[in-house]
Amino acid sequence: MTPVSRLNTVRLKEVLALIDAQNQQDPNQEQADGQTWPKEYLYGLRMTEQQAEFVPDASELLQIACRAQHIKRWSIARASYPMDRAGYQRWRKDLGAFHGDLTAELMAKVGYNEAEQADIKDLLLKKQLKRNPEVQALEDVICLVFMRYYLADFATRHTQEKLIGIIQKTWGKMSLEGQAAALQLKLSEEVSELVGKALA
Structure with a gap:
């Protein structure tokens, strides 16, 4: 770029x-x-x-x-x-x-x-994800928005097993800074529990 x-x-x-x-x-x-x-x-x-x-x-x-x-x-x-x-x-x-x-x-x-x-x-x-800082920052923001606003809705439509897989894949796309920011998000008790299980 x-x-x-x-x-x-x-x-x-x-x-x-x-x-x-x-x-x-x-x-x-x-x-x-x-x-x-x-x-x-x-x-x-x-x-x-x-x-x-x-x-x-x-x-x-x-x-x-x-x-x-x-x-x-x-x-x-x-x-x-x-x-x-x-x-x-x-x-x-x-x-x-x-x-x-x-x-x-x-x-x-x-x-x-x-x-x-x-x-x-x-x-x-998303070319050069994990290698280009701008692309990685965009991906981090996408993942944070998903977890903050949309994960709870996903939780009503999918099995716990699938949700845990989705969270793990999302987590894997994020930088360490993105992951740290995700842990600071104010999530519902149900979603927080799911995230905890996915990261255990």
Whole structure:
């Protein structure tokens, strides 16, 4: 990846607004904080909130990647792929490419150059996870958001055995700093117990 550019708050605000405008079109709704939200718009806000806590000095590109992690995710349905592991992996790969291409298009509209657009694609495809600090930071934020906001819902829909496996896989993707931050999350008693079993 190219060297991280200096923070340009004007174009950053512009591209985040463009990402939000895409995600506000989500037909899927979620309840939170006493109101109804477009699902992926809420997810993007949660990603930014978690990023600000975990990586307060994040680069411009990392901030964009966090907000765009699920941009228009509903456009490529999981059900359109075979319902097996290979189908799931292909769906995730295609989603990453789609998110990267769309985000790069929005970045181009507000003045980001081709190198920066290429870098956002690499970030959203999680290239060089565990080796590239920016990619690892993005993955840590994703895992923290999952554990903080979505793991409890998973717990209502899956067996304990499967949940323990999911938590262990999530844990394995995180850096030591990410794992330390995860242990500080305020989780429900049920979820905390599951995490404890998974890490035992």
